[in-house]
Amino acid sequence: MVKVLFICLGNICRSPLAEAIFNHKIQKNGLENKFKSDSCGTSDYHIGELPDERTLKCAVKYELPINHRARQINRVDLREFDYLIAMDHSNKRNVQSLLDQFKIQHEKLFLIREFHPESDSLEVPDPYYGGEDGFENVYRILDESIEHFLQHLREGHNIYV
Numbered sequence: 001m002v003k004v005l006f007i008c009l010g011n012i013c014r015s016p017l018a019e020a021i022f023n024h025k026i027q028k029n030g031l032e033n034k035f036k037s038d039s040c041g042t043s044d045y046h047i048g049e050l051p052d053e054r055t056l057k058c059a060v061k062y063e064l065p066i067n068h069r070a071r072q073i074n075r076v077d078l079r080e081f082d083y084l085i086a087m088d089h090s091n092k093r094n095v096q097s098l099l100d101q102f103k104i105q106h107e108k109l110f111l112i113r114e115f116h117p118e119s120d121s122l123e124v125p126d127p128y129y130g131g132e133d134g135f136e137n138v139y140r141i142l143d144e145s146i147e148h149f150l151q152h153l154r155e156g157h158n159i160y161v
Helices: 014-028 053-061 075-080 089-101 132-156
Strands: 002-008 035-041 083-086 109-111
Touching: 002 014, 002 089, 014 035, 014 053, 014 132, 053 132, 075 089, 083 089, 089 109
Parallel strands: 002 035, 002 083, 083 109
Antiparallel strands: none
């Protein structure tokens, strides 16, 4: 089973939405027994909280179930997940720092938009301080990027249904 961890700053906006989109796509494609995903944040700002209400509203609009409480990345995550998928450069640097601190070699740290060939940026913008339109934009970015990421995973791991 391929394990994927989506990572943002507080684990209440981007990464729980990415996890929900990913889970929806693997379920829709009958791949639940091939992949496992989770999400977390690099900070401890929101540990134990539900996702932002705007994230939840966006998820409801697209019929994406979210059953998640914010948590912070830990050493076990760094070892157990096959793919560490950050939302922006800052998150990626924070994870790389943890990998270095714990002397863990990990070639599976990426930005989610690295998998989108037509992306004009490598970062998923943080919608926290904006309005609902920012969450819609993040949804579109993640939906497209995760589609490409899932194709990469299927090809890289010879997973076909």
